Amino acid sequence: TLLEKGYFPGLEGVPVAKSSISNIDGDKGLLTFRGYPVQELAKHGSYEEICFLLLKGDLPLLEERIELTEDLLDHKELDDSIAETIVSMDDDLHPMHMLSSSILQLQSADAGCFNVENYQHNLNRAVQLIAKFPTILGTYRKQDPNFAEGETFDSLARYILYCFNEELAKQEKWINIFEQLLILHVDHTMNNSTFSVRAVGSSKASIYASIATAVNSLSGPLHGGANERVIKMLEEIGDPENVEAYLEEKINNKEKIMGIGHRVYQTYDPRALYLKENIIPRIFNEQSDVDPELDNLYQIAKKLEKTALDKFADKDIYPNVDFWSGLVMRAMDIEPKYFTTIFALGRVIGWTSHWVENMEVKNKIYRPKQLYDGFNTRHIIREEK
Numbered sequence: 475t476l477l478e479k480g481y482f483p484g485l486e487g488v489p490v491a492k493s494s495i496s497n498i499d500g501d502k503g504l505l506t507f508r509g510y511p512v513q514e515l516a517k518h519g520s521y522e523e524i525c526f527l528l529l530k531g532d533l534p535l536l537e538e539r540i541e542l543t544e545d546l547l548d549h550k551e552l553d554d555s556i557a558e559t560i561v562s563m564d565d566d567l568h569p570m571h572m573l574s575s576s577i578l579q580l581q582s583a584d585a586g587c588f589n590v591e592n593y594q595h596n597l598n599r600a601v602q603l604i605a606k607f608p609t610i611l612g613t614y615r616k617q618d619p620n621f622a623e624g625e626t627f628d629s630l631a632r633y634i635l636y637c638f639n640e641e642l643a644k645q646e647k648w649i650n651i652f653e654q655l656l657i658l659h660v661d662h663t664m665n666n667s668t669f670s671v672r673a674v675g676s677s678k679a680s681i682y683a684s685i686a687t688a689v690n691s692l693s694g695p696l697h698g699g700a701n702e703r704v705i706k707m708l709e710e711i712g713d714p715e716n717v718e719a720y721l722e723e724k725i726n727n728k729e730k731i732m733g734i735g736h737r738v739y740q741t742y743d744p745r746a747l748y749l750k751e752n753i754i755p756r757i758f759n760e761q762s763d764v765d766p767e768l769d770n771l772y773q774i775a776k777k778l779e780k781t782a783l784d785k786f787a788d789k790d791i792y793p794n795v796d797f798w799s800g801l802v803m804r805a806m807d808i809e810p811k812y813f814t815t816i817f818a819l820g821r822v823i824g825w826t827s828h829w830v831e832n833m834e835v836k837n838k839i840y841r842p843k844q845l846y847d848g849f850n851t852r853h854i855i856r857e858e859k
């Protein structure tokens with residue numbers, strides 16, 4: 475009945491924007507960025523190329539890619555005062571919340587940020603914000619405003635990985651795996667955080683205000699925060715033998731299994747499938763020296779995937795990107811509390827592209843309605859003052 479009145483909880487099935495950035499066919503398990511299948515972009519593209527593709531609509535020519543790489547690397551530094559503020563933040567603060575508040579700090583160094591009408595200015599701001607994302611995280615993680623002093627970087631993927639694991643940032647194999655992981659996360663149509671960017675941006679709020687909101691949205695366990703919870707879940711299960719009982723208990727208690735299910739896909743999430751088929755084997759099957767503890771988590775994940783696919787066979791519930799990405803990051807020795815920030819480092823390309831696109835389209839402020847479910851008008855019965 476509420477549905478009959480045009481009520482769509484969670485806006486399920488309601489188109490809220492026209493966009494040409496990414497597209498999903500949920501039945502076929504197809505995800506494209508500007509028309510290119512995500513798997514092809516992960517296999518053949520670089521972080522910079524995908525950034526150019528999303529922001530500008532097409533893949534760059536060689537000179538354009540080189541120029542964008544230089545531009546991004548040139549703008550990665552933070553103002554001293556912002557870097558100092560980041561270092562002074564309580565280290566109990568979750569990195570996602572540190573990230574969102576630091577993005578708002580960047581606004582103080584951009585006096586013109588409230589003028590959002592100029593496309594070129596908006597694009598420049600997007601590039602500069604993307605460039606500063608890893609530096610914010612590296613500064614906080616290493617508690618050092620000069621953590622990359624004296625280092626040179628030839629690519630964004632190497633720089634971003636350096637912020638999380640200096641040793642692996644010297645190895646091409648790991649840079650390649652990490653870059654593919656970032657690319658898989660770049661955009662995903664009108665997900666909760668992208669919707670937030672567009673909703674906030676539709677009031678003509680600044681790029682900083684809009685993207686900080688998106689980071690907060692992504693931090694939730696039903697959205698990007700699931701990747702951190704997946705590893706915790708695998709650790710809690712402890713042994714492949716415990717998988718059946720764990721799943722039974724969760725299902726009986728009507729609790730959600732982290733890393734499983736999706737609003738749009740009626741089939742295996744293509745990003746999760748790509749990780750499972752192309753990245754996970756490079757970590758677990760090709761290497762002889764896999765840490766036994768990590769290998770145990772992998773065995774649990776395989777058993778959990780199989781058991782969940784069997785149990786949910788009639789419901790079209792499959793693993794999503796967060797199911798496998800945690801294992802990849804764990805294999806890179808990245809601390810679980812930073813997992814969702816890696817998702818954000820990919821997704822910031824999508825968020826900023828949506829913010830720029832939103833400023834270009836004929837803008838209408840997001841202002842849906844509600845179904846009022848409270849008191850009829852009532853009156854204060856009290857003596858006059």
Ligand code: SDX
Pocket residue numbers: 484661662663664665666695696697698700729730731732733734735736737738789791794795796
């Ligand atoms: C991401 O939207 C995006 O694009 C997001 C994302 C992106 O790139 O931006 O893909 C990234 O956020 C992935 C999702 C990460 N979250 C989780 O892994 C958390 C666990 N999953 C869910 O809570 C859930 O599946 C959602 C939030 C992902 C989707 O929620 P929906 O579309 O509102 O679906 P629902 O919760 O209403 O579930 C529908 C049915 C229910 O059963 P019935 O009541 O119809 O019998 O499916 C069942 C649910 O109980 N179900 C699950 C389940 N997910 C769905 N049952 C157990 N465990 C689950 N994980």
